Amino acid sequence: MSTASAPNQPQPDSSRGRLGRGESEFVLEAVGLSRSFGPIEVLGDVSLDVCAGEVHAIIGENGAGKSTLMKILSGHLSPTRGALKLDGAAVDLAGPVDAERRGIVLVHQEIMLAPDLTIAENMFLGREIRRGLVLDDREMNRRAFEAMRVFGVEAPVNLPVERLSIAQRQLAQIARALTVPHRVVIFDEPTASLTPVETAALLRLIGDLKARGVAILYISHRLEEVKAVADVVTVLRDGKKVATRPAAGLEPVDMARLMVGRDLLALYPPRVAAPSAAPFLDVAGFGADGFAEDASFSVRPGEILGFSGLVGAGRTELFEALFGLRKGAGAIRLDGKPQQWRDARAAMRAGAVYLTEDRKGKGLLLEETLATNLTLAALDGFQRGPVVDRAGEARALDTAIQRFDIRVGDKGLNAGQMSGGNQQKLLLAKMMLLDPRVVVIDEPTRGIDIGAKQQIYRFIAAMAGEGRSVIVISSEMAELIGVCHRIIVMRNGRIAGEVEGEAMTEHAIVVLATGVDATAGEAAT
Amino acid sequence: QQAKTIAVSVPTADHGWTGGVVYHAMQEAKALEQRYPGLKVIVKTSPDAAAQANALEDLTTQGIDALVVLPHDPNVLTDPIRKVKQKGTFVTVVDRIADDHSIYDLYVGGDNPGLGARAAEYMKKAMPNGGDIVVIRGLPIPIDKMRVDAFNDGLKGTKINVIDSQFGNWSRDDAFKVMQDFLTKHPKIDAAWVQDDDMAVGVFEAIAQAKRTDIKFVVAGAGSKDMVKRVMDGDPMMPVDVLYSPTMVAVAMDVTALGLEDKIPVRGDYILKASLIDKANAKDFYFKDSPF
Amino acid sequence: MTQAVHDAPAGAARRINLGAVAPFLALILICALGAAANARFLSFDNLTNVLARSTFIATIAVGQTLVITGGGLDLSVGAMAAFVAGLEILFLNSGLIENATLLIVSAMALSLAVGALCGLFNGLTTTVGKIEPFIVTLGTMGIFRSLLTWLAQGGSITIRDSEVRAAYRQVYFGDLFGVPYPVLVIVGVAIVGAFILTRTAFGRRVRAVGSNEDVARYSGIGVARVRTLTYVLQGLCVAIAVVIYVPRLSSASAATGLGWELMAITAVVVGGTRLKGGVGRVWGTIAGALILEVIGNIMLLSNVVSEYLIGAVQGAIIIIAMLAQRLARNR
């Protein structure tokens, strides 16, 4: 929903906000919040405040407690200790619905939409627009379409959410939150699954909100973005507040240092040229029914190939089809030998793995333990006779926790109880247990903190160094440019072009991805 | 001469007795088609009363000259049968009727109250000084009630006490279970009345397992070949059985065909006695090839 | 990108429609089979018979569609039907009201009230008590059926007054311009059910609750209330079925409605509603109920299959019908 068309928005008091940060101007205030899960305290004595017309960014490593804090502020969790103040008066949020009624809305880090309902249906759930007894679906669809258009996306608002890409779901979720009358909007990693184009649209939108005097809390691991959007930055580490600083003058390096508590090395590993061997994986004329057509490419051993494109370009679908996870056809050769991968199992046997971008829906069993999740794909390697080797699993978990820097207080937790970023690391660890020769990683650093990102990039480089072929699908152009040898750009389900070496610039990629050369003002193809 | 059709509607073979009904109906159908060239006999089974009402509609749709029906539940099927009769079809009702006797031309029945009464009479005779007995009933539907009511009436004024009574659902397994628990619950049981021979199978196993000697005998009903054999062999635990034969459906079909094909006036009520089968007459009731 | 986006919904929409008509295709296929098996299958009498008969299951299954779409399940419907029917007949026999028509109308109203209450009980026990619907309704299935057996003292309960009986009979056997009342009831219930599920806010919330309970809760939907209401509607549907059922056979016994729960759930699933909730199709359910009834009808009209094997053929046909549906949908 475009910000202008929410009629019953509480009118911001224009005397507040711009005048500096005095106590009277705080819209929402947290005083000494603590939260424990069982005996583990994940949030300790954190105080925080946000004024009208201000963007307050919260940053911190994976598992630092950001989402937990936001859930408390929006009534999804209750604090173990501490209090909330709204407009200076203490409030007790009875739940998310109560919070929304008071104008506090949360855009979840995880997708929270009913999968069988359409975007429009989800967007107006519980607040349906009616004409008499009857639902006014046309109006709701229209408004939903408009709301999505704000991000430059012409979304199929009448399809079940289940059929949409993660990015579309994320946008729908943001749009949904903004249809609620709001005065405090909390974004928990809204851009993790967005490409630069939608990210830019979102940041513009946040600018609008701010101008209207809405108070905004913003979580992101993309520190450049934080710098661009935030007025104030609060850093959390291990559930404690480390600092609250004005964003002006705070550079991404400083933020990173505050987050991890030490200086960070260069984000990207030194580039090592790929050995000029014969292609290892060779794909020709591959298509995913309805999503991608006629894709041909190859990767050499030791090479890191990037796939870029806009939301809906069909990258995910192409690779899912390649791995037999959805319908598709084409020729695959591995080391010269023709392959027929009817399911992920066949691909794994051949030494190729695909890491899904949808960690919650397709990657992890949220109600199973870390160890169970870790070994699920490689279970054959953890058997003694018919019995699962639990001791071996425990060792593997320890190794993975160390190697991927997974931050969990309690190894007995279920995957669903981990922070978002740590789930992503667990997924990576899970697939790496297979010791694959070809690795396709879809959005490898989605929701991962900067320190961990650096580790993952190093890890990707190391895999290539060991002679594996690595394909990275990412919506973050910078990271593709940072780690890849070569980048293929997709548009509308087709390969639009390829850039390599010095030609790998954001501009070149955007031109290929959109088909429009913004500087030239005309179509590039 | 125009070809005639007799439709036969009976319950699905869901336990021994109905199994016998279906078997005899199908045997008789074959026999009648042989005896009367041009006669067509259709046998249809239905799992419950509502389904049987549907079946009657469907059979009428097919065009029939006579209907032989053994209703699941006479109360429920009174109206559907009446509808068939109103179309001019000759209707024969077997075994079970409600109060309305205008819905049929011919009735061939076993004697449901008789089954209970005969069993009670035998009990009275076998235990002149009274005793404690247990009763295992069928399913809670009207025929079961008729039998049980008659049985209880028959025991009035005697010193025979019904110390327990439960539903065995005309199932061997349920009867086994119920009898096991009766044996646990009552330290002394003199005899048992089991409404149906099928259930008697389970009852005997339970008694054998408990190695109890206080139970002097079991009276069952229907006249299945296994139980008749026991009577014939002089099993002291099974001195008598009360006849309630599934062959009644064949009798009904036969008489109906007589009326239809040979134009013999056959209207009226034919009650097959619920006679007592004992060692002396058992061989007359033993049909080796019947499934029941 | 715009191209791709615009194509997707169209293609998907086409697929959805095919999904919705698939049960009807299966029904038509089966009817063709029936016509081949016996020419009288397509006679007006036979078709109205079958339609009228399917009223009970179809009506109950519409309620079940709502319950299942909302993530519930109701195994007690058959027993509930027996119980409600028993109470209705007892009321008819009570002679509390002189005028036959008034008596019958009050009895119908009573049935609806009792049905709704039974549904409410099921609903509250699952939602407030937070027990698996499977268990709750299995429990109430035993309770309702036992209560009827007790009311009937092991026998059956029959409408005694023949005048009342004759008057009430019209409700099942009468017709309006040649269309039997039961057929009108099916159509009416289906229209209302489909309307509720697809056009009202309540229906949308039912789908949301069945699709993802947490999301529904965060959206401020009273999950327990919505679910409970689906059970109440189910109870009303059962009562409507009873109101049509009682005049047909004028009696109820412990065997009344035996197995209806499985038939209703089968109709729902055959009709394309997802058993785990979130997706519901009322018209598909009607098609499903008709499919079940038509298969039984064809079995009776054709003389090919041995009496003993009818169940096997019916089972096989249902599986094949689902297979055909799936293939039609995937095409």
Added chain:
Amino acid sequence: MTQAVHDAPAGAARRINLGAVAPFLALILICALGAAANARFLSFDNLTNVLARSTFIATIAVGQTLVITGGGLDLSVGAMAAFVAGLEILFLNSGLIENATLLIVSAMALSLAVGALCGLFNGLTTTVGKIEPFIVTLGTMGIFRSLLTWLAQGGSITIRDSEVRAAYRQVYFGDLFGVPYPVLVIVGVAIVGAFILTRTAFGRRVRAVGSNEDVARYSGIGVARVRTLTYVLQGLCVAIAVVIYVPRLSSASAATGLGWELMAITAVVVGGTRLKGGVGRVWGTIAGALILEVIGNIMLLSNVVSEYLIGAVQGAIIIIAMLAQRLARNR
């Protein structure tokens, strides 16, 4: 924080264990009720009777636990039991083998093979045919039962040779050091079932498939294969139940195994397995099966309840037992 880390697993473990023991607590509660109702309830004979009787449902329910944990459902188990029992008895009557012991052992082997095949058919039809398990197994339920009725020509199939009968009887009525064989079978099946589900890779995959099919697929698990196998194991469990069932009454008829499917599913759900899949508890299932059987036993042993109302009381007790379990778990 390190301190906290060490405490946590203990807490979590305690919670899980309470969930696992809750059905047993309910069972003990009900047994206490039984002891109060009738002193003989706790007699050795009665307890072994009840245990032995519950073998069929318990054994079948262990298989059902696997199927349901894997996201499936099997409604055909009762009919399958009847069918397998019929075939076994026909084989025993065939006189193909002279030696009674050998004959019986072969008959048992045959049963297991037939059961596994029936399960395989169910499994393949749901997974390869991609049809709702509810529909598939409802269909095969009709098929299996019809086939038995046909084999028995509407009557019952009984072991003819009295020598064979006597020899085979020992399998149900015999005992080892006073423990009846059926009880040994329950324990054995439960141990194997629990082992499969909790300790083997296959069991882990079953849970994964039932918990989230997509995750399983993306993890390279052959979803169809795993699910199909659960049905095969279910078939084996049914066959084991049959092998114990046949010697008890030496016969099978169309009434054999009627309603066992609902009882087995109830036992599974009462035992704490989640009906939507992903969470399975074999020992809970055993407790569930015992609860069902014990309730029936108590009803028969006590004199309080009218024979007409037994069903109502049973239903109520099941609901209350679940409520008690939930409260115990939430504490």
